[in-house]
Amino acid sequence: MKQMHRAIVGAVLAGAMTVATAQVGTTPADAEHMKAGEEKAVNLCSTCHGPRGISTSPEFPILAAQRRGYLESQLEAFRAKTREEKVAHDFMWGIAYNLDDHMIDSIARYYAAQPPAPGRAGDPALITKGKELFDKGVPGRGIPSCTTCHGADAEGVADFPRLAGQHAKYVVKQIEYIQGLVRKAPVMHGIVKDLTPEEMQALAVYVQSK
């Protein structure tokens, strides 16, 4: 029942976001604003993140259908150099340095509006284990369900990121960064700090399959 409640809240939030997104772009100025982000995404971001944000290299995250607020906050973090893992430092600091607030907003809207990447099959045993962890957490070890923030289908809720369809390798890396405090996410650190490598892999393969 509690899960259903969370799912409803998530759906309402996501719906509100979608409506808000849809309402932008109704004036010429908004259309111009959206166009700028699209051009940047097509001509620059797509080089690593793939057409419409669906990258094929697991080194670069899939951005298609990612939560708009999350995309904004991450681009801002790259620009402010507060997201500091090596790949962020080597690739994204320079890119984000050249983005102003309007462009960040526009790029985030573009990727949030793209169709999501389809899930990819993986080891069924890992997927089963990952689903169990994702849906229920490990109450005995104080690890809560991932659905609370990331949605029942890992689609993301409000500013909490979409994980569905993401490259498993990328997801594992991020959990490791957060676990090692390389990537600063205090709430997530508390949740993932005791995950084993096997559990991370299971979770990652599961969300990749969604």
Next chain:
Amino acid sequence: MAENKAVQVVRAGAIVALLLLGGVNDALAVPSFARQTGQECIACHVSFPELTPYGRYFKLTGYTIGKTFVSSTGFNYAPVAVMAQASVTNTRNNNTTDPDTGDTVSVNQRNNSFVFSGGSLFLATKVNDYVGGFIQWTYDNLATTADGTLGGHSGVDNVDLRAAGKYSGAGAAEPDLIYGLTLNNNPTVQDVWNSTPAFGFPYTSSPLASTPGAATQIDGGLGQQVAGMGGYAFWRKTLYGELSFYRTADGAFSVLRAGQDTHTDGGVAAVQRWNNPYWRFALNHEWGANSVMIGTYGMIVNRYPSNLDTSTPTDRYRDVAVDAQYQYITDPHTFTTQATYINERQSYNASYPAMQETGAGIGAGPTPDNATDTLKTFKLKGTYYYERKYGGTLAYFSTTGSADAGLYGEDAAGNARNPNSNGYVVELDYLPIQYVRLMLQYTAYNKFNGAKTNYDGNGRNAGDNNTLFFNVWVAY
């Protein structure tokens, strides 16, 4: 003498140390394209100069990603970069016989010594959203002077200036077409795959070691001596095509060969004006962490036998090459491989008739004995890097060609020699920081200038030229 050597070592060490310290202390202090984009070297390079897919995109779009060095907000970065190398070369058998005097002389004048090899200054930057490029000026500290000793010499090195644009159809998810123009001074320097000669392996090698004498025109035979202009297009990251035309870099283009010896016969190449077409076609595919390319490139060179006399007919060199590249780039494992095969047909339409008619060729020579010759080069290498920090490369190279006494001399039995050489290279690399590469490279020859043994008629064997090369390479 010993003191001088010590001073040289200290001086070279100090230069390297200064550069190292500069690099360590300033996280933003990276070569100028990195300053321009704000990204680290590994975004564009597997390991410099080998390009990643993103690096290829950066080059094809005219080096225009990022900021101009000056903008309305002021000065953004210095559009210059420096590069320096210092090395030790060990030649397996450093004694050889001077063919003229019969004296025993050194092959490598600084054998086993730590020497400052030279350095480059780059002007490299985005000019505006459509134009960018780089100009490299190099100081060679170990250039061979007129009297055969080593000395300093500087001149222009590689140049690639571009104007580029992109086209995306309505609703496109990535550029449909990247197109542009290039002005450069070394055929293949403009290419974005590292299977072509200008930026092919080995990326650096000993400046002191003996190396095989024969190479095709497109494989360095025209570098920093010609000017080329052409257009290219890359369709949906799949099909690439380029057509350029070259000429002698004289007149208005003479800056592109600045530092070359243009006054000595044989000092520099002279080719017909714009009548030296260069082509390049490639099929590219990227998926996952993989990218693969198969392609062809080539050039027809109409070259005057003497650079001091362009009233004569020209010899014709037709270079046709195929090449391929595969890259697997992940964190932490990276594997890349490149291969190329160049087939050069040499038609001595000027030199050969002159020899037949007058008994002498045109210019300084050497003058061929045959009306036509062939020269074929094959290169293959594979590289593995761990964390883009620890690398190893294994390479094979081979050159074969027609026997021609005019070009390559005769053996003791009076038979024309051929240019055949082959061998392998093993290289280990360590990049403690992204601006520094420590290299240990071993080159072994199975054949050298036509033979495995006694290739020079004075008892020198191919293996005597085997070279161990330790190099410190700094780019800042």
